[in-house]
Amino acid sequence: xxxxxxxxxxxxxxxxxxxxxxxxxxxxxxxxxxxxxxxxxxxxxxxxxxxxxxxxxxxxxxxxxxxxxxxxxxxxxxxxxxxxxxxxxxxxxxxxxxxxxxxxxxxxxxxxxxxxxxxxxxxxxxxxxxxxxxxxxxxxxxxxxxxxxxxxxxxxxxxxxxxxxxxxxxxxxxxxxxxxxxxxxxxxxxxxxxxxxxxxxxxxxxxxxxxxxxxxxxxxxxx
Numbered sequence: 001x002x003x004x005x006x007x008x009x010x011x012x013x014x015x016x017x018x019x020x021x022x023x024x025x026x027x028x029x030x031x032x033x034x035x036x037x038x039x040x041x042x043x044x045x046x047x048x049x050x051x052x053x054x055x056x057x058x059x060x061x062x063x064x065x066x067x068x069x070x071x072x073x074x075x076x077x078x079x080x081x082x083x084x085x086x087x088x089x090x091x092x093x094x095x096x097x098x099x100x101x102x103x104x105x106x107x108x109x110x111x112x113x114x115x116x117x118x119x120x121x122x123x124x125x126x127x128x129x130x131x132x133x134x135x136x137x138x139x140x141x142x143x144x145x146x147x148x149x150x151x152x153x154x155x156x157x158x159x160x161x162x163x164x165x166x167x168x169x170x171x172x173x174x175x176x177x178x179x180x181x182x183x184x185x186x187x188x189x190x191x192x193x194x195x196x197x198x199x200x201x202x203x204x205x206x207x208x209x210x211x212x213x214x215x216x217x218x219x220x221x222x223x
Contacts, residue, residue, distance in 0.1 A: 015047055016046055021049070022080065024076070025080075025108075029046065031071075032073065035100070044209055048212065051208055051212075052081075054081075061082075063086070063087055063134065067142040068141035069098050070098075071101050072097075072100070076104060076105060076110065079108070080110060084113075089135075122153065129157060133157060134157060136158070138158055138162070140165065141167040145187055147188075148191055151191075151195060162216070163216055164217075166191075166215070167212055192205070192213070195215065
């Protein structure tokens with residue numbers, strides 16, 4: 001029998017009370033729901049934000065790439081984990097949401113460490129590959145239909161000991177309900193199968209937030 005804890009509102013509140021979320025992060029999260037309503041649930045949870053922040057501190061990552069900025073909550077969580085030399089490139093075409101993000105980054109004192117790129121994600125990845133850039137941490141929370149392409153491109157951009165993290169791999173639990181076969185659910189299912197079978201990476205899936213998959217390129221891999 002699997003050892004699982006059933007989620008509840010009380011449990012979620014307890015977790016939130018025992019993770020670090022700065023005043024600016026909380027203000028940003030609350031503002032996003034006030035401004036965009038349920039759409040704001042697109043952003044990661046405080047628990048996921050704390051997890052990303054901790055991963056970056058553990059790995060001492062300094063060069064970060066993010067695909068899918070939205071309000072910049074995840075960007076802020078990662079930026080707060082960086083030392084002064086650390087940098088984040090974050091990519092999103094939405095000018096409205098990212099304009100709000102910049103204000104909160106500035107308020108948190110990390111704006112100078114973040115480069116906002118308002119452009120197409122695949123186009124940006126191809127440009128980075130041409131420039132032979134390397135990142136040691138990549139977080140992907142963009143258009144789900146592009147996940148396979150993002151993954152394949154990011155393998156050319158991740159450093160030897162780097163980490164790639166995908167969000168929404170459980171898709172609100174729909175991926176496990178075989179009675180559901182809508183387009184977005186099927187896209188996530190296919191991506192999960194694709195990445196699990198890929199012998200270029202070691203992966204693990206965790207049920208935090210809407211599900212995250214962590215990928216590490218196998219050593220001595222020749223692409």
